Amino acid sequence: MPLVRIDVIEHRRTSEQLRELADAVQDVMLETFAAPARDRYQIITEHRPGRIIAEDTGLGYTRSEDVVVVQILQQGRDEAQKRAVYRALAERLRERTGLDPQDLIVAVSANTRADWSFGEGQAQFLEGRL
Template identity: 50%
Template sequence: MPLIRIDIVEGRSDDQIKTLLDTVHRAVVEAFEVPEGDRYQIVNEHRPSRLIVEDTGLGIPRTQDVVVISITSRPRTEASKTRFYQLLAQSLKEHCGIEPTDLMVSIVVNSDADWSFGHGRAQFLTGEL
């Protein structure tokens, strides 16, 4: 946990996607201080006409390398979120060649009762986690 969905334009190789996933995971581990083995990631690839990420009036140019990251998570501090955004942008540039202008992130917060990792139980509520 957190649950991370990554939307990209199709065309990247399996190795490029692995590097992308690993880079995102390292940023999550560092910024949110989650255990290394706490990894839930889903990649969705879209034809170019099926992923539209416009600039919202901020003057941010986008390319076909755009990455949209949606995170569902327990509450995080503003400081850890800000750290995550910065670290992620730097790391994606360094390890994947993705410009910070091609990154969009959204975090949706939920509570402990909103998670079940299996067996029909809410492990945060039962004390298993």
């Protein structure tokens, strides 16, 4: 049950293009992180120009206004799965949306089963409901 935040610059993509971007990310979550079906938690945020500052960390990347920042909060994925998700996102987003891989930034963070409530003020994992 990864929680995925997708940050983009506003007015660069249509609603349909944003949905395609989100769908491509979800496909990677299902295939690479083995997320269960219907386990989709995504937040897409559009920022005014100049509100995403993404330099190249000295790697020589040229970022454009099409930059996409994907933050994935998850539990239990190992280093190999994380590396695979980085590759798969770059490939899938290029294929389906035309995103230049230099415009993709991905951050994966971990938490535990105790850190989730899916509604009703309940800790479904801890209560054995999930």
